[in-house]
Each structure stands twice: as C-alpha cells, then as structure tokens.
Amino acid sequence: GQNIDQPTEMTATEGAIVQINCTYQTSGFNGLFWYQQHAGEAPTFLSYNVLDGLEEKGRFSSFLSRSKGYSYLLLKELQMKDSASYLCAVKDSNYQLIWGAGTKLIIKP
C-alpha cells in the first residue's frame, strides 16, 4: 500500500529552527509537496520537490532524497504565525496526490 509518515506533533520556540520529516512509500513518484494549514483554514501550497536536493524559499526550505523516500521541511526564524499543521503529499505514478496526516507545529514564546 501507499504510505506517508510524519510526526503527529512538534513543539519549537519562537526564533528557533525546526525540521519536519516526511517518509514515503508510494507506487511511483512524480513530486513531493509541502502544504501549510492553519486551524480552520484551507491548506496552502508551500513547496515542491521533484529532484534530489534542497529548495530554499525565504525562511522555508524543503529537501528531498528519492533513494531514501525522505523529505524534510526546514523552518527558520520561527514566528508565532508559523503555528499550523504541515502536510506532506506525494504524487504517485498515476499522478494522484497521496497525503500524510500532517504535523501540528506548536510555537512557544
């Protein structure tokens, strides 16, 4: 079966750095996405990786290793507004998005 694993919850301090990991086992691979979802709101697109390596976008970076079935989202200079759930999703060989359950990130002052 297809599976996306992420930690359920993480806690970090304002101003610090946090890394959210995602491991996947899917039938084929056509890219990996990270989404941010604030409580009671819709998911919003953060990043896309299809080749191995690091993609940097401001305070957020996303890394992919296809051989290891592994990605992480790195958030720097954490702000209180970064408190949200972070969803990892993989597009499989049928171009269908397979979603993880999300990691709830709690930022403390």
Add this chain to the structure above:
Amino acid sequence: DTAVSQTPKYLVTQMGNDKSIKCEQNLGHDTMYWYKQDSKKFLKIMFSYNNKELIINETVPNRFSPKSPDKAHLNLHINSLELGDSAVYFCASSHHPQTGTNYGYTFGSGTRLTVV
C-alpha cells in the same frame, strides 16, 4: 477575486436530508477535486474530475455524487446524510496532474458539515 470559492462555509442538517455544496474556480484549471478532512485531519480524496474523466475513490459511498456543469464548477451532492458524514469538505483545483506536475493544488476555504 477569490481563486476557489465554495459555499456554504457552514452546514448543519439532520440525518436523512439531501444537501449540496457548490464549488467554483476562476484559475482556468483543468482538474477539480473534492476532499474530506475528518477529525483526525487526514485529507481523503473523494473525486477528481477534468471534464473528460471522473475518478472516484472506491471507498466513497454512492450517496455522494459530483456534478460538473462546466469546467469551472464541481458541486458535491450528498443523499441521505449520516452522522459519519460530519467533516470538513474541501474543494480544490489544479492544472492537469500530468502536464502541470510542479503546480500545487489551490483549495477552497472548506465547508464544515455537521449532521445531527
């Protein structure tokens, strides 16, 4: 200028009723989707539709049916509502999954359905 809009935002109804949720996108996307997000926050695909092809998640009861009058609209109709249907339903759209592989999905703001 909302990209993906769905209505209503909240829907409270009794068991056994029939209800519809509307979705419209003005992004010119080829494909539209309906997702269900339950209390555990899992996003589960219900349908994807691109004018030519309807893909149905086989776990979705046939009480749920998508209706697409045109490329910009994909409505969700639910018959004989049950308590277990209570969840947040998200509409989303994207470029064609194969040709627009590096584009993400754009989600509507969600419809919180409560069946009592």
